[in-house]
Amino acid sequence: MPDVNQMAAGGLADRMMGPPQGEQAVDPAIVEQFRGHLAEALKIITSDPNVMGAVVQDIQGFVMTIKQFAEMGAGGGQPPQGPPQG
Structure with missing residues (x-):
């Protein structure tokens, strides 16, 4: 099974490197929080x-x-x- 945290990160890690013109950068703390929430959601979703x-x-x-x-x-x-x- 792939690493859930890697899957959860998706394109957000790329966004941290530099946002598209006219957009704000994504806060790394928010990305980490999102990873945790998504990892938990994926565990629930894939369990049933x-x-x-x-x-x-x-x-x-x-x-x-x-x-x-x-x-x-x-x-x-x-x-x-x-x-x-x-």
């Missing part, structure tokens, strides 16, 4: 297949919502109609 399935569904829903907002912002048109596809 039912929990993992529910989390995956939630993430898929979040992704669809983000895609819809991105399409609305980029196209400036009407929001997608009907239930999310996926």
